[in-house]
Amino acid sequence: MIKPIYSKGKIVAKTGNEAMAEAMRQIEPDVVAAYPITPATEIVQIFSQFVSDGIVKSEYVAVESEHSAMSAAIGASAAGARAMTGTAAQGLALMWEMLYIASGLRLPIVMAEVNRALSAPINIHGDQSDTMGARDSGWIQIYSENSQEAYDNMIQAVRIAEKCMLPAMVTTDGFIISHCMEVVETYPDKDVKKFVGQYKPQRALLNTKKPYTLGSIELQDYYFEHRWQLAEAMNKAQDVVLDVAKDFAKTFGRKYGMYEKYKMDGAEIAIVVIGSTAGTAKVVIDELRKKGIKAGMIKIRVFRPFPAAMIAKDLAKVKAVAIMDRADSCAGTFAPLYTDVAAALFAHNEGKMPKMENYVYGLGGREIAPEHITAVYDKLAKIAKGKAKPSNKVEYINLRK
Amino acid sequence: MIEIRWHGRGGQGAKTAALLFAESVLPTGKHVQAFPEYGPERMGAPVQSFNRISDKPITLHSAATSPTYVVILDPSLMNCVNVTAGLVKGGKIIVNSTFSPKEIAARLGINPKQVYVVDASHIALNTIKLNKPNTPMLGALIKVMDLDIKSILKDTKEKLTEKFRHKPQVIEGNMACIKRAYDEVVTHN
Numbered sequence: 001m002i003k004p005i006y007s008k009g010k011i012v013a014k015t016g017n018e019a020m021a022e023a024m025r026q027i028e029p030d031v032v033a034a035y036p037i038t039p040a041t042e043i044v045q046i047f048s049q050f051v052s053d054g055i056v057k058s059e060y061v062a063v064e065s066e067h068s069a070m071s072a073a074i075g076a077s078a079a080g081a082r083a084m085t086g087t088a089a090q091g092l093a094l095m096w097e098m099l100y101i102a103s104g105l106r107l108p109i110v111m112a113e114v115n116r117a118l119s120a121p122i123n124i125h126g127d128q129s130d131t132m133g134a135r136d137s138g139w140i141q142i143y144s145e146n147s148q149e150a151y152d153n154m155i156q157a158v159r160i161a162e163k164c165m166l167p168a169m170v171t172t173d174g175f176i177i178s179h180c181m182e183v184v185e186t187y188p189d190k191d192v193k194k195f196v197g198q199y200k201p202q203r204a205l206l207n208t209k210k211p212y213t214l215g216s217i218e219l220q221d222y223y224f225e226h227r228w229q230l231a232e233a234m235n236k237a238q239d240v241v242l243d244v245a246k247d248f249a250k251t252f253g254r255k256y257g258m259y260e261k262y263k264m265d266g267a268e269i270a271i272v273v274i275g276s277t278a279g280t281a282k283v284v285i286d287e288l289r290k291k292g293i294k295a296g297m298i299k300i301r302v303f304r305p306f307p308a309a310m311i312a313k314d315l316a317k318v319k320a321v322a323i324m325d326r327a328d329s330c331a332g333t334f335a336p337l338y339t340d341v342a343a344a345l346f347a348h349n350e351g352k353m354p355k356m357e358n359y360v361y362g363l364g365g366r367e368i369a370p371e372h373i374t375a376v377y378d379k380l381a382k383i384a385k386g387k388a389k390p391s392n393k394v395e396y397i398n399l400r401k
Numbered sequence: 402m403i404e405i406r407w408h409g410r411g412g413q414g415a416k417t418a419a420l421l422f423a424e425s426v427l428p429t430g431k432h433v434q435a436f437p438e439y440g441p442e443r444m445g446a447p448v449q450s451f452n453r454i455s456d457k458p459i460t461l462h463s464a465a466t467s468p469t470y471v472v473i474l475d476p477s478l479m480n481c482v483n484v485t486a487g488l489v490k491g492g493k494i495i496v497n498s499t500f501s502p503k504e505i506a507a508r509l510g511i512n513p514k515q516v517y518v519v520d521a522s523h524i525a526l527n528t529i530k531l532n533k534p535n536t537p538m539l540g541a542l543i544k545v546m547d548l549d550i551k552s553i554l555k556d557t558k559e560k561l562t563e564k565f566r567h568k569p570q571v572i573e574g575n576m577a578c579i580k581r582a583y584d585e586v587v588t589h590n
Contacts, residue, residue: 181433182423183458
């Protein structure tokens with residue numbers, strides 16, 4: 001038998017969607033409002049079955065669109081409830097204006113999000129264009145490599161969001177993780193509930209003893225201050241993420257940070273990547289290390305807030321680094337992750353930068369296989385030795401031009 | 402690490418078979434993965450699903466391209482899909498068919514000893530009264546892989562009972578399917 005890490009843990013086989021729904025069952029929020037969309041449908045479908053079977057006491061609101069789902073979650077959260085939702089791609093896009101309202105009103109809604117390509121052309125497969133588009137919406141963003149991380153991240157997200165008074169989305173790569181069954185360790189309901197704790201909002205509209213105004217108009221006089229407070233809350237969220245991770249490790253034994261460093265000790269070449277591709281890259285790195293090639297990886301877990309200073313420090317000694325984005329900016333500049341890593345290195349390392357390249361891969365679920373990642377490292381090795389120049393534009397992997 | 406590829410048509414339950422297989426193998430202490438070909442399933446269209454099984458944790462999340470076992474739920478797929486693609490040397494193919502392993506091997510251009518057949522549709526029609534050959538093919542795969550049928554049947558029953566708590570009538574029939582196909586699958590001799 002595979003041994004659980006937590007003494008009371010249970011080893012099961014679950015898909016990413018099942019793992020997220022299981023976390024939601026254990027968290028048992030007061031309200032879940034959702035509208036189904038591939039590949040996230042199962043999450044709320046499974047959860048609604050829990051509600052229907054009386055397994056959870058949560059209120060399930062079957063709304064008529066994602067805009068309404070987010071609106072209902074905002075209403076519930078403002079009333080003082082622990083509120084959650086789930087969506088993907090176009091669903092997240094339809095929530096757009098409400099995403100900013102949730103963060104602007106400082107409502108700690110937690111969303112299970114399955115990363116899927118945005119239309120057009122219509123495509124239901126995995127890429128991170130959807131949440132990358134929401135990166136400036138004031139939501140905490142936590143990405144998962146596999147089903148285990150999706151489960152663990154959901155549990156941690158509730159505490160992070162409520163402590164920061166910021167909404168948080170936890171993501172998995174569409175189909176690649178959402179529909180992939182793999183080994184997951186789950187923890188007893190009681191222990192998860194204890195870890196998550198009871199939601200005690202600082203203020204709630206249903207608390208008639210302490211009435212307050214929510215959603216008022218603020219023109220030139222106070223809008224700016226409140227937006228600054230939102231940015232400050234995000235700046236401070238890193239400490240909260242790390243504190244919750246520390247407590248999570250102490251309770252359940254699994255260690256999490258802002259990002260995972262894989263074989264970064266003495267690494268000369270590295271990639272920075274988000275999501276399921278990190279797992280495939282680990283296989284590649286193990287092979288390269290066997291050949292004596294000093295390859296490493298940084299796998300971003302928390303993209304918002306972005307751990308700029310930490311990453312700059314960890315990449316300072318690497319000779320060449322490839323930033324791999326599963327989303328394109330279509331902006332005449334670079335893709336989102338590259339832009340943030342480059343800015344972090346420039347701001348924190350006094351101009352001392354590794355050589356950098358930006359790759360966009362896997363849009364619309366396009367295959368990213370070990371050989372594609374190996375080719376990225378091969379180029380990095382040449383750049384590190386001065387035998388090749390880094391590209392000064394976005395390069396594309398496994399694409400027909 | 403070994404890979405298994407399931408070929409079926411949308412609606413035959415190739416995805417469910419891969420998921421069920423992963424859940425059944427997990428209690429033996431192996432690390433498992435099960436995933437469908439990443440696409441929307443359309444009734445009758447060729448679909449694939451996959452398993453990976455390993456003694457070590459599986460971090461790979463790319464497509465499974467080198468199967469050791471290929472399970473074919475609908476024999477007509479041999480006319481339109483390259484079912485032997487990437488099959489490892491000495492890999493085995495299990496087909497839902499009334500043809501002999503020799504006949505199928507000749508058609509696929511492989512050694513008859515690599516081919517196993519079972520009339521899974523017949524078994525399904527006889528037990529669950531539906532042409533859903535997925536659980537019979539699961540039974541055949543368990544036999545070909547020489548896995549412990551008793552413990553798998555026990556675990557599978559628990560899983561099905563949990564999964565079909567709203568449809569308990571399907572459990573016994575599917576259990577019978579697994580058992581019968583396990584007993585009836587044959588190879589070339």
